[in-house]
Amino acid sequence: MFYDRLRVAMIGTGRISDLHAIEYCQNPHAEIVALCDRDTESARSRASAWGVENARIVEDYRTILADPEIDLVEILLPHHLHCSVTLAAIEAGKVVSLQKPMCVDLAEADKVVEAAANARAPVKVFENFIFYPPVMKAKSLVDEGAIGTPLTIRIKSNPGRSQTAWNVPHAADAWRQERSQSGGGPLVFDDGHHKFALAWHFMGNPEEVHAFIGETQRQDGFCFDAPAMVSFRFPGNRMGNLEVVYSPELDIITRHYAQDDRVEITGTKGVMWINCGHGRLGDPPPLALYRDGELRTFHGMETGWEASFVHSTRHFIEALRSGTAPSLTAGEGRQVLRFALAAEESARTGKTVELR
Ligand SMILES: NC(=O)c1ccc[n+]([C@@H]2O[C@H](COP(=O)([O-])OP(=O)(O)OC[C@H]3O[C@@H](n4cnc5c(N)ncnc54)[C@H](O)[C@@H]3O)[C@@H](O)[C@H]2O)c1
Numbered sequence: 139m140f141y142d143r144l145r146v147a148m149i150g151t152g153r154i155s156d157l158h159a160i161e162y163c164q165n166p167h168a169e170i171v172a173l174c175d176r177d178t179e180s181a182r183s184r185a186s187a188w189g190v191e192n193a194r195i196v197e198d199y200r201t202i203l204a205d206p207e208i209d210l211v212e213i214l215l216p217h218h219l220h221c222s223v224t225l226a227a228i229e230a231g232k233v234v235s236l237q238k239p240m241c242v243d244l245a246e247a248d249k250v251v252e253a254a255a256n257a258r259a260p261v262k263v264f265e266n267f268i269f270y271p272p273v274m275k276a277k278s279l280v281d282e283g284a285i286g287t288p289l290t291i292r293i294k295s296n297p298g299r300s301q302t303a304w305n306v307p308h309a310a311d312a313w314r315q316e317r318s319q320s321g322g323g324p325l326v327f328d329d330g331h332h333k334f335a336l337a338w339h340f341m342g343n344p345e346e347v348h349a350f351i352g353e354t355q356r357q358d359g360f361c362f363d364a365p366a367m368v369s370f371r372f373p374g375n376r377m378g379n380l381e382v383v384y385s386p387e388l389d390i391i392t393r394h395y396a397q398d399d400r401v402e403i404t405g406t407k408g409v410m411w412i413n414c415g416h417g418r419l420g421d422p423p424p425l426a427l428y429r430d431g432e433l434r435t436f437h438g439m440e441t442g443w444e445a446s447f448v449h450s451t452r453h454f455i456e457a458l459r460s461g462t463a464p465s466l467t468a469g470e471g472r473q474v475l476r477f478a479l480a481a482e483e484s485a486r487t488g489k490t491v492e493l494r
Pocket residue numbers: 149150151152153154155174175176177180197198199213214215216217219237238239265266309310311328
């Protein structure tokens with residue numbers, strides 16, 4: 139099927155939907171025609187904020203799925219709803235973009251992978267960090283051999299506080315504190331999906347995962363699964379880790395979540411640093427590369443975190459128009475989910491989880 143102008147419905151118009159709307163509103167090959175949320179006031183106010191006042195406002199997602207005038211559904215719901223809504227959307231023949239993590243466990247993920255394999259329209263798991271411009275530049279440099287063979291990856295998630303962060307409504311926090319709805323902790327599982335996706339993107343599938351996951355309360359009582367230290371081993375004696383630490387008095391520069399993300403990749407002949415993500419500390423170069431005795435810094439690329447959403451969505455629209463694979467495919471989404479779930483399992487059991 140050739141999509142000249144995709145008719146898009148957002149299912150879930152909560153906190154993150156603002157960043158999903160950007161590219162659909164500016165891309166000539168897409169338009170938002172419906173917004174669905176059980177909180178119709180939220181859907182209505184977003185339609186107005188995005189300049190799509192003529193879009194239909196719908197309370198029940200089944201109304202969206204039954205509408206033949208809708209091509210693509212962007213599923214932005216709490217995690218425990220991902221599987222059932224995605225299966226229904228596939229059954230209805232819609233193109234699906236499903237926010238990460240695709241599901242809360244592998245049994246659900248298997249159902250989605252199977253349904254996607256037999257679907258009439260493409261299915262994508264939405265993972266934006268791999269489309270963050272400094273990450274895309276880093277990946278192309280690594281693929282060109284800039285650091286030689288990558289040997290280790292170190293990823294750091296560092297939430298703090300911020301005067302400039304956006305407002306996260308209580309409702310968006312509430313379901314994240316319920317494991318039956320979130321599937322895991324807010325930093326290691328939910329946000330961690332992005333970090334496991336990065337590790338997977340640069341290093342491939344891990345064969346062993348081990349995690350210590352602690353607990354810290356934010357001032358407002360929200361419980362963080364931090365500090366945490368997750369280690370992973372990849373085939374070929376290559377390794378990595380994810381460190382998550384909440385610094386309550388660390389001021390983060392951001393327009394989104396009060397968090398800084400940093401990545402260091404070490405290869406046989408060079409080292410690369412990606413110095414920002416959700417936010418940043420001061421004004422470091424977004425990307426730096428050391429090799430052959432010289433430090434090279436890279437500037438002039440988009441560093442706003444929203445750019446990762448724009449590029450992820452743009453890639454999907456182009457993939458739909460050219461008939462190429464989305465990124466992530468459902469199978470790839472399952473690989474990242476398996477990685478994230480292994481960390482949760484290791485912390486629970488105190489044992490290394492084998493994924494060979
Ligand atoms: N890619 C990223 O960086 C990123 C960042 C934040 C959130 N997310 C993901 O986006 C998704 C949504 O997260 P959020 O932070 O926007 O959450 P949120 O709680 O702000 O939004 C969820 C919305 O779903 C609506 N909803 C709940 N049940 C519903 C139902 N049965 N029918 C219709 N609407 C329903 C709620 O009213 C709410 O508006 C999650 O998968 C989350 O992991 C991704």
